[in-house]
Amino acid sequence: MKKAQLIASAGEHRWYAISRDPARPNYLIDTNEYVVTTGQDSLLCDPGGAEVFPAVFAALSEVIDPRTVKRIFSTHQDPDVISSLGLWNDFNPEIRCHVSGLWGGFIPHFGCGADTLVSIPDEGGELSIGQDKLQIVPAHYLHSSGNFHIYDPACKLLFTGDIGAALLPPGDDKLFVEDFDSHIRFAEGFHKRWLGSNTAKKNWINRVRQLDIELLCPQHGSIYRGADVKRFIDWLDELHVGIC
Numbered sequence: 001m002k003k004a005q006l007i008a009s010a011g012e013h014r015w016y017a018i019s020r021d022p023a024r025p026n027y028l029i030d031t032n033e034y035v036v037t038t039g040q041d042s043l044l045c046d047p048g049g050a051e052v053f054p055a056v057f058a059a060l061s062e063v064i065d066p067r068t069v070k071r072i073f074s075t076h077q078d079p080d081v082i083s084s085l086g087l088w089n090d091f092n093p094e095i096r097c098h099v100s101g102l103w104g105g106f107i108p109h110f111g112c113g114a115d116t117l118v119s120i121p122d123e124g125g126e127l128s129i130g131q132d133k134l135q136i137v138p139a140h141y142l143h144s145s146g147n148f149h150i151y152d153p154a155c156k157l158l159f160t161g162d163i164g165a166a167l168l169p170p171g172d173d174k175l176f177v178e179d180f181d182s183h184i185r186f187a188e189g190f191h192k193r194w195l196g197s198n199t200a201k202k203n204w205i206n207r208v209r210q211l212d213i214e215l216l217c218p219q220h221g222s223i224y225r226g227a228d229v230k231r232f233i234d235w236l237d238e239l240h241v242g243i244c
Contacts, residue, residue: 002052002059004035005175007223008155008215013038013132015155017223018059020173021052028052029167031080032219034159035060035069036152038130042068044088045150045159046081046219053084057091066091073127074099075161076144077106081219086111098127098136102146120148137207139163141200149208156214163204164232165190166221177222180231186221188239195241205237 001023008015018033033056034045042064048056060066072095074082088095089111097112101119108117124136127150135151143162150159166186177183195201216224216232224232 002033002055004059004063006063007175007217008152008157010132010154013130013152013154015152015157016060016063017175017217018056019175021055023055024052026170029080030220032217032221032223033060034217035064036129036134037064037068038132040065040068041070041130043071043073043127043129043134044069045073046075046161047072047084047088048082049080050083050087053087056084070095071127072097073148073150074103074107075139075149075159075219076100076147077103078144078162079110081161082107083110089116100140100144100146100148122146124148137211139200139204141197142204143194143196151208151211151213153212156212157217158208158211158213158215158229159217161219162190162194163236164216164218164221164224166218168221174222177224177228180224180228183222184232184235190220191236191239192241192243198241201236201239201241205233208233 002018002021004016004018007017015036031048033048036043096116096118098118099107104119124138127134132154137149137151139147139149168186213229216229
């Protein structure tokens with residue numbers, strides 16, 4: 001069963017990571033889902049695949065009322081990111097899904113429609129959560145041609161989807177990176193193969209270096225915090241991607 005853990009807060013504004021499912025079959029990649037909540041307003045980020053919907057829903061229900069989830073944010077189009085959308089849409093037909101406009105004709109195959117899918121323009125924008133504003137940060141061509149991340153200045157948290165992802169070995173279930181040098185070897189192959197452009201990588205790095213980040217939260221693997229955030233960005237800056 002997945003577990004929801006509080007990872008950041010500022011007043012009533014709270015972020016939970018929903019991670020680690022011991023019941024997951026080995027042939028499925030493990031995923032992290034994130035929810036940010038303030039009072040009766042919650043945003044679910046990369047809700048995961050259809051196969052993990054029951055585990056995500058149960059874990060989320062332990063910490064918030066799932067009826068407060070009125071919006072979903074999807075970094076990109078992959079099934080492990082968003083194929084549960086139809087099930088969330090069945091739970092709440094009014095739920096809105098925010099995703100790159102590039103994927104507006106593809107994501108509805110998972111769920112939602114023209115009235116509930118909100119296309120994000122290429123330059124990004126903002127999402128409100130309670131009285132706070134979240135920044136939608138472009139990350140195009142980094143794993144997906146239409147890709148976005150979310151930055152929360154109140155909690156100094158950057159949700160990065162597949163950037164920072166690590167394919168951890170069985171039994172390694174640490175929520176946070178504890179030994180960067182040991183951890184990063186599990187991220188190297190993934191980033192070399194799944195990030196297709198060094199130019200796009202440089203653009204993203206220049207953009208996020210301007211942000212004050214305490215937590216860098218990927219969809220796979222462990223969360224980088226404190227000094228490890230800069231270590232990861234510096235490591236990625238030096239990594240030549242788009243090769244196999």
